[in-house]
Amino acid sequence: xxxxxxxxxxxxxxxxxxxxxxxxxxxxxxxxxxxxxxxxxxxxxxxxxxxxxxxxxxxxxxxxxxxxxxxxxxxxxxxxxxxxxxxxxxxxxxxxxxxxxxxxxxxxxxxxxxxxxxxxxxxxxxxxxxxxxxxxxxxxxxxxxxxxxxxxxxxxxxxxxxxxxxxxxxxxxxxxxxxxxxxxxxxxxxxxxxxxxxxxxxxxxxxxxxxxxxxxxxxxxxxxx
Numbered sequence: 001x002x003x004x005x006x007x008x009x010x011x012x013x014x015x016x017x018x019x020x021x022x023x024x025x026x027x028x029x030x031x032x033x034x035x036x037x038x039x040x041x042x043x044x045x046x047x048x049x050x051x052x053x054x055x056x057x058x059x060x061x062x063x064x065x066x067x068x069x070x071x072x073x074x075x076x077x078x079x080x081x082x083x084x085x086x087x088x089x090x091x092x093x094x095x096x097x098x099x100x101x102x103x104x105x106x107x108x109x110x111x112x113x114x115x116x117x118x119x120x121x122x123x124x125x126x127x128x129x130x131x132x133x134x135x136x137x138x139x140x141x142x143x144x145x146x147x148x149x150x151x152x153x154x155x156x157x158x159x160x161x162x163x164x165x166x167x168x169x170x171x172x173x174x175x176x177x178x179x180x181x182x183x184x185x186x187x188x189x190x191x192x193x194x195x196x197x198x199x200x201x202x203x204x205x206x207x208x209x210x211x212x213x214x215x216x217x218x219x220x221x222x223x224x225x
Contacts, residue, residue: 139168
């Protein structure tokens with residue numbers, strides 16, 4: 001009986017992993033197609049720098065998905081997992097994929113470690129990836145070294161708040177991030193809705209801040225010792 005249960009659990013884990021991979025590849029395919037469609041509408045060809053950033057963004061997404069699945073293969077398909085190790089591992093992958101001689105990228109991790117539902121890890125990490133790609137494109141047009149800060153905090157009311165910020169120039173005056181139809185912002189809003197998180201975007205001359213708040217009822221965010 002125990003062997004049957006173990007085999008059944010293993011089969012369920014494999015099925016869940018295959019489901020995650022299929023969803024991730026579908027999302028990645030959709031992103032590439034949306035980018036191709038956006039490029040087809042341009043009246044001017046991409047510059048060398050724009051083309052490099054485009055390819056680096058695709059590489060970063062592929063690397064993120066690959067790394068994420070290796071990490072999630074080590075945890076149960078249900079229940080909870082610690083978010084911070086995933087954040088640290090993926091940001092290392094993004095630094096390697098996005099940094100270049102023309103612009104370096106470093107990351108600071110602050111806050112608490114939190115437990116999250118396993119099914120929420122993938123959307124949260126993909127949001128992280130899109131924010132990093134967006135920052136590399138726009139935070140420092142002059143190529144100044146970019147510093148990103150990733151903070152995970154469990155609030156007293158049970159909410160889990162994931163904050164991702166850069167030290168760049170912020171958004172242009174009058175720019176409404178909530179209504180922007182750019183690829184990155186659309187993906188971020190869609191993924192935030194998938195995990196039931198509210199999304200606040202705050203811009204200033206000190207940088208751009210994305211703050212995701214998961215309600216206590218949907219986040220298994222007990223603080224780790």
